[in-house]
Amino acid sequence: MTNEHFAFQRNVKDHWYVQYEEVGFPSIQKGWVLPVERWKEFDPFVLMAEDWFKRGTFSDHPHRGFQTVTYVIDGRLEHIDNAGGRDILEPGDVQYMNAGWAARHAEEAVENDIAHTLQLWLNLPKSQKNTETTYQNIYQEDAPVVRFDGGFVRVFSGEVAGVKGPMDSVVPITLSEITLTEGATFIHNIPETHNAFIYVLSGDLDIGVEKVNLKKHGVATLTYNEGGDTKRGSELVLKSNHRRSKVLIYSGTPIKEEIVPYGPFVMNTMDEIRQAFRDFHNGKFGPPAV
Template sequence: MFQRNIKDHWYVKYEQASFPFIQKGWILPVERWMDFDPFILMAEDWFKKGAFSDHPHRGFQTITYVVDGRLEHIDNGGGRDILEPGDVQYMNAGWAARHGEEGVEDDIAHTLQLWLNLPKDQKKTETSYQNIYSEEAPVIQVDGGSIKVFSGEFGDVKGPLDSVVPITLAEINLEKGASYVHSLPETHNAFLYVLSGEIEFGMGEETVQIKKHGVATLTYNEDGDASRSSELKMKAKSRRCKVLIYSGTPIKEPIVPYGPFVMNTMDEIRQAYRDYHDGKFGPPAI
């Protein structure tokens, strides 16, 4: 079985922002999207109501994890809901999403938002949203911890998130001294983000310890068999360790991330702006 190790790792740097934004950091910086394929970028944001009001998207998907506070989702298809810590929202922007993401009342919303690419032949898919509440995600108990499965299959446990481009997403909680081996399809590109504590990843002389705010990409078998599993070994070095691990199959297509759109060419970006200004994304999300 292919044994994964840490390929690259770094710590998020944060910047203060003007109200109603509070603070922002890039977990996955957009200029490295080719390294992260099929993932494009991931932002960590603290904000209040008014920061992310009505806006459009096209050509990709988002996965938003609520760390703290409350997040209100509003879309122009009539959807409206409030997500709380540990909840996840999936959006397939497809051809024409228009929505808002707001802090609730006087809350400071603290979120992680991942942008996940769509293949060229699926950028015109229908816009859809799916909320996965924390208590709806199945939990696997392991020695010294637990694994919450949002997306993908781990043994006979399947997560409820149903994305256009299949991915895995798991939240791993470990107590000090606990060891765990995480399985991923060996051809998936993968990364992790440590939300709390300090964890040792990998095996042999290639182990790396990563603490809170640390990000790492993982080695993978690009020319392997998608039906075979690979393993990532980890051991908690402190109390209350929590890490999110994401994985997906690289799409291997050139993209142009520009503003709220992700297309394959600049001409398609220009067309997206024209369509939005011509009202083809529908009414505002209010």
């Protein structure tokens, strides 16, 4: 018998719906997909925010000690960094940033657009918090697509469905966008030791062996085999109850270090947070991103 026959079967560990609040202009609305106070449950992920915003909301600002993965749901997003990088991302595109030791950038809505984004904060191990700052844009058409009966999976990061996504993150993760028509079923395979969560962009799905139902704006954390084999896969069954269901699934290996998420920084101690603020105010992050 093959190893796949004994694959770890994923289920929903916890689930909820995102609560949104209106915020002051030029920001419009915000919701916490992954609330930061629960970061230990989400490790290696720290938080995920869903934002609707106009230009001027996320102008020049610093980061240190983590990575971001930004998925554009709607509108256009302009990336500007103080190393001369500048680009525009459109719906379905993803940007990866390793803030490393000192990022300084801006994320702006283009012209009069309302940008609608999901931004995930992905922790860096203590040993890699001082790595070089890098950015990578992954355009929708550059992410490989695998079709199946009743839908398709687009792979942005990691090895999924026999293909490898183009994202080159310091801490390897998987990120897949899965689209299903009504009645379609897909078995999503990711390493059994990965902590994982799912976010429903649209539609209505039954998730896992126990068929937990989730609709648009639903979030679920998934069971995983913490002491398992890093080379063995696990299976998550998805079944769509809507003509157009779309979900994002993120997974990664827990880092298991204490962290302090504070303001724009994620470090291991409060002293390191204070040092990051001092370094920023002393100009060590470089010139503004404009």
